[in-house]
Amino acid sequence: MKYILINYCFIFVVTNAFRSGVYDSFRRETEVNNTKTKKTNFLSLNEFLHTECSEPVCDGELADIYCRGDILATAWYFNLQDVCPGTKLQLPVETVLKNFAKLSKPIKIEDFKEFCSENFEFVPYLEAARIADWNSNPDMFKKINNERILFLAKFINRQWPLLSRKFTNDVLLNRTLYPVVPVPNAFFVPGGRFQVYFYWDSFWILKGLLATDMIDSAKNILENFAFIIKYHGFIPNSGHIQLSRRSQPPLFTQMIADYFNKTKDIQFLKSVLPLLKKEMQFWENNRTINITFDGNNHSFFQYRSISNCPRPESFLVDFLAAKDQSALPNEVIWSSLASACESGLDFTSRWFGNPKNRKGIRTNLIIPVDLNVFIVQNFQLISGWSEFFGDYKEAKYYNQKAKKLLNSINTVLFDKEEGAWFDYDIHTKLLRKDFYPSNIFPLMINYDNRNFCDKIINYLEQTNIFDFKGGVPSSLDNTSHEQWDYPNSWAPSVHLFVESLSSCSSNYKAKIYAKTTALKFVFNVLNGVEKFGKIWEKYDARFDDGRSGEGGEYLPQFGFGWTNGAALEFIKVFFTDESDVIGLQNSFAQKISERLITSPAEKGNDTTIVFSIAIMICVFIAFFGFWILSKSRKPHIGEKTYLLSVKN
Numbered sequence: 001m002k003y004i005l006i007n008y009c010f011i012f013v014v015t016n017a018f019r020s021g022v023y024d025s026f027r028r029e030t031e032v033n034n035t036k037t038k039k040t041n042f043l044s045l046n047e048f049l050h051t052e053c054s055e056p057v058c059d060g061e062l063a064d065i066y067c068r069g070d071i072l073a074t075a076w077y078f079n080l081q082d083v084c085p086g087t088k089l090q091l092p093v094e095t096v097l098k099n100f101a102k103l104s105k106p107i108k109i110e111d112f113k114e115f116c117s118e119n120f121e122f123v124p125y126l127e128a129a130r131i132a133d134w135n136s137n138p139d140m141f142k143k144i145n146n147e148r149i150l151f152l153a154k155f156i157n158r159q160w161p162l163l164s165r166k167f168t169n170d171v172l173l174n175r176t177l178y179p180v181v182p183v184p185n186a187f188f189v190p191g192g193r194f195q196v197y198f199y200w201d202s203f204w205i206l207k208g209l210l211a212t213d214m215i216d217s218a219k220n221i222l223e224n225f226a227f228i229i230k231y232h233g234f235i236p237n238s239g240h241i242q243l244s245r246r247s248q249p250p251l252f253t254q255m256i257a258d259y260f261n262k263t264k265d266i267q268f269l270k271s272v273l274p275l276l277k278k279e280m281q282f283w284e285n286n287r288t289i290n291i292t293f294d295g296n297n298h299s300f301f302q303y304r305s306i307s308n309c310p311r312p313e314s315f316l317v318d319f320l321a322a323k324d325q326s327a328l329p330n331e332v333i334w335s336s337l338a339s340a341c342e343s344g345l346d347f348t349s350r351w352f353g354n355p356k357n358r359k360g361i362r363t364n365l366i367i368p369v370d371l372n373v374f375i376v377q378n379f380q381l382i383s384g385w386s387e388f389f390g391d392y393k394e395a396k397y398y399n400q401k402a403k404k405l406l407n408s409i410n411t412v413l414f415d416k417e418e419g420a421w422f423d424y425d426i427h428t429k430l431l432r433k434d435f436y437p438s439n440i441f442p443l444m445i446n447y448d449n450r451n452f453c454d455k456i457i458n459y460l461e462q463t464n465i466f467d468f469k470g471g472v473p474s475s476l477d478n479t480s481h482e483q484w485d486y487p488n489s490w491a492p493s494v495h496l497f498v499e500s501l502s503s504c505s506s507n508y509k510a511k512i513y514a515k516t517t518a519l520k521f522v523f524n525v526l527n528g529v530e531k532f533g534k535i536w537e538k539y540d541a542r543f544d545d546g547r548s549g550e551g552g553e554y555l556p557q558f559g560f561g562w563t564n565g566a567a568l569e570f571i572k573v574f575f576t577d578e579s580d581v582i583g584l585q586n587s588f589a590q591k592i593s594e595r596l597i598t599s600p601a602e603k604g605n606d607t608t609i610v611f612s613i614a615i616m617i618c619v620f621i622a623f624f625g626f627w628i629l630s631k632s633r634k635p636h637i638g639e640k641t642y643l644l645s646v647k648n
Contacts, residue, residue, distance in 0.1 A: 045106060048073040051319065053309035053331055057338060058241045061093045066179045066242055067312050071100055075116075076315040078109045086120030089177045095119075125178050126195060129166040129186035131217055138212040140568075143576035152526045153571055156535065156564045157212050163188045163559060164217075165195070179241045183227055185220035191559015192537065196239040197224070199248035200344050201561050204491060206255050208565030210262045211572045218259055222272070225252050229275045234282040237341060242312045246305040246342040249371060250283055252276065253378040270389060276382055283375065289367065291412070291426065298408040300367045300424075301375050305338035314553060317358075325359040332364065339363035343371070344492070347552070348484035349477040350423065350436055356480060367424040369413055370438040370496070376405050376445045409442055419455030435463050435476045437493040443500040453504035457513070466513060469544040471521045472497050483552030489541035490549075491566035494521045498570070518570040520544065525567045534558040535567075 049070050056068035065071050065085055075084045089096055096119045103111050138157065144150045166186040171178050180196065187197040188205050202221055209218040225235050235252055237243035253276045260269050287301050308331035310318035318337050322330035340351045340363045353362040379402035387395035413421045415431055420439040422431040440456050443449075465472055471489040478486045498518050504510035524539050528546025537557040538549030548556035 045074065045077050048077045048319070051310060053307075053334060055245075055306055055308045055335075057246065057305075057307040057309060057312060058244045060241070061176065062089075062179055062241055064097060065089075065093065068309055071096075072312055072315060074107060074112055076319075078112055080109075080113070080116065081315065083122070084112075084116035084120060085179075086116070086122045087125055087178065088121050088123050088174075089119065090121050091119055093176070123170075125168055125171045125180055126165045126189075127168050129164040131161055131164050131186075131214070133214045133216040134160055135213060140211055140213075140572055140576060144571065146575060148526060149522070149571060149575045152522070152529060153568065155529050156208065156568055159191075159535065159559065159564055160188065160209070160212070160214065160217075163191055163561060165189050165197075181228065181232070181236060181239045181241060181244050183224035183239065185224050186217070187221055187224055188217070188561060189559075190537070190557075190561035192557025193554060194238075194557065194559075197221075198238045198561075199225075199235045200251055200492070203249075203251040203255055204495065204562035204565030204569070206258060206565065208561075208568040210258060211565075211568040215263060218262075219265075219268070222252075222255060222259055222268075225255075226272050226275050229279050234279055243341070245307050246338050247282075248342060248344050249374055250279060250378060251374060252279060253381050254374075257381050269385060273382070273385055273389070276378070280375070280378055280382070289426070291367070291424075293412045296411075298412055299405070300408060300412075301371050301405075302364065302367060303339045303343040303371060304364050305335055305342050307338045308332070308335040310334050311338055311341065317553070321358045321361070327360075333359075333361060336361040336363040336365075343368065345474075345484040347480075347482040348436075349434070349475060349480040349482065350432075350484070352480065353425075353427075356477075362425075362427070365426045366432070367413070367426065368438070369409070369421045369423055370441050372405060372409050372413075373438075373441045373445055376402050376409070379405065380445070406445055410446070414442070414452075416455075419459040435465065437472055437474065437497040440500045441496055443503045444496075446503070448503060448505050448507075450504075450506060453507040453510055456504070457507065457509050460513070466516070468541040469520065470524045470539050470541040472517055473541040481551050483538065483549065485551070487540050487542045488538045488549035488551065489521070489524075490538045491521070491563040494518075495566040495569065515574055518574050522567055522570050522575070525563060535560050535563050537563065 051068075051073060053068070056063050058067040063069075071085060072081075075081045091099070099119055100115060103115060134157075136154075136157070141150060141153055141157075144153060164186055165188070167180070167182045171180060171182050172184075175182060183197070188202070188209075189195050190198055190201045190205075194201075202225070206218050206221055209215075209221075228235050229252075232244075234247050235250075237246050237248050256269065256272055256276065259265070283301060286306065287304050288299055289302055289304075290297055290299050292298075310322075311334075314337075318334055321337065322333040325333065336351065337346075337358065340346045340348075340361060343351070343363065345351070347358060347361075349356055350368075351361050351363040351366060352358070353360045353365070379398045383395045383398035383402060386392075386398060409421065413424055413431065415422055415433065418433060421442045422433050422439060423436075424430075425432055440460070443452060443456060446452050460466065463476065465476075468487075468489075471494050473486045474488050474490055474493055475485040484490070494517065498514045498521075501510045501514035501517070521539075524544050524546055525535060526546070527544060528534060528536055528539070528548070531546050534548075535558055536546075536548040537560045540547050540549050548558070550556065
């Protein structure tokens with residue numbers, strides 16, 4: 001009787017847990033692990049050791065250990081990639097490679113484990129960094145008149161000390177033993193599994209630091225990136241060498257603009273200006289493509305990683321993605337996967353062809369709207385600053401670059417019938433007309449062009465994109481299950497989406513939609529803090545209860561750098577003057593703002609309540625059953641007690 005009751009409870013709880021999404025992340029992690037273990041059923045180590053590609057994801061003396069080669073492949077084959085190679089070499093690179101070559105063939109897992117323990121070690125290469133300019137009550141907080149928004153701002157502000165890091169002294173003294181790209185100053189990590197600096201995450205982190213008057217901390221980040229450009233030529237994806245040969249959206253110039261607008265530090269601006277040009281030169285030399293459209297030549301920028309090898313951080317996934325298709329050479333698939341990571345949007349249906357999954361990834365064959373908008377903004381800023389410092393020749397040079405690229409964007413990527421900009425497929429020579437937030441980003445470089453603004457609003461209303469409770473989803477594709485697709489809403493996309501709409505300053509509807517989109521995002525973040533005590537990396541746009549987004553290669557992460565920065569930026573723009581929120585005249589916007597401003601977050605949603613009730617009923621049934629049984633008989637000596645637990 002007792003075990004029947006326990007089994008009933010288990011089935012009841014688990015069934016409702018799956019319905020509520022509590023088990024979703026656990027299930028996905030299990031599926032990933034199953035994929036790793038199943039590989040031995042159909043792959044041989046020999047296949048892994050002969051992965052043919054010519055351009056690894058990093059270069060330098062550590063490349064043959066951490067970025068390509070037999071050590072990396074063997075670690076993945078034996079499912080030891082999380083522990084080998086370690087975070088530091090115990091011996092010089094040449095010795096480690098010779099020791100691996102001495103292993104008996106075929107390699108046995110026990111021998112490989114012993115090799116790993118003798119040649120690598122796990123030591124932290126980061127440590128917490130003290131923040132001297134952190135203030136519990138920045139000036140902006142004194143201008144916030146809403147208690148719930150002030151609570152959120154203070155909660156976010158308390159995250160900065162938890163996310164501050166610096167490289168250890170041993171890393172700086174023994175750089176050749178660590179698989180990192182060290183920088184001299186402290187920085188801020190995104191949070192969760194992302195425990196090193198990341199390029200485009202830092203764009204929003206910097207906005208948050210500036211909003212909370214952490215000027216020195218912000219400058220540290222900028223000096224780090226300037227240091228990297230000086231010696232590396234460009235800013236890599238992150239501070240780990242496995243990601244060092246691809247970049248991310250080039251936002252450093254705009255980070256400098258945010259800092260300069262806050263500080264008016266002319267000397268610092270002058271010192272970094274040559275490095276901004278150097279970064280742009282990297283993109284011009286390595287990421288441009290020329291196409292012919294209506295008989296005219298146009299030059300665009302692409303996300304196009306140099307590497308054409310499997311990503312070492314996802315070696316098996318990439319290996320299988322290429323193995324299971326035959327339409328394109330393996331190197332094209334692997335390069336497009338790395339290029340998708342360079343875009344920051346890894347992964348999304350935006351980069352897929354046919355099939356519409358990673359096996360059909362075509363990043364290298366796509367001209368992306370957003371990247372070209374960022375480049376125009378960078379050219380415009382460099383032109384303006386060059387003129388400011390009296391270099392009129394350079395100012396004219398970069399101004400012409402900006403105008404030429406802007407003209408190409410509006411000529412090739414804008415669809416007059418749809419009324420929006422779209423990515424261009426180089427292979428089909430057609431626009432890719434699915435919805436993505438980036439479809440409106442060119443509003444930021446067209447300066448309140450009424451014709452564009454009116455068409456964009458009409459386009460967006462036809463997509464029903466403003467109907468989502470929690471903000472703007474990353475796409476409307478509900479088939480890919482990738483994390484940068486429906487229904488996930490991400491801080492970077494939402495912030496740039498709002499910035500784009502805000503550029504239409506003379507279009508009343510655009511201003512209203514910008515404000516209400518920002519409101520939805522901020523209160524979704526707030527509700528997540530009140531309900532879960534966490535700030536998520538991504539959110540589910542279908543709901544406004546602060547739940548995290550799903551999908552992708554890893555479990556939902558919290559912390560979280562860019563969400564913190566985007567939320568603080570929205571608070572600064574829309575909440576430091578109460579009339580900005582309450583003074584909305586549009587009835588739709590007013591209804592939303594009133595509900596969000598005055599209503600505290602509900603402490604549960606339907607699925608969470610169902611799951612909670614399931615547990616309570618289960619506990620009641622179990623205790624009642626035990627009580628009945630205890631009355632009917634005496635317990636046996638030595639009887640075991642079984643405890644049932646469900647991991648969330």
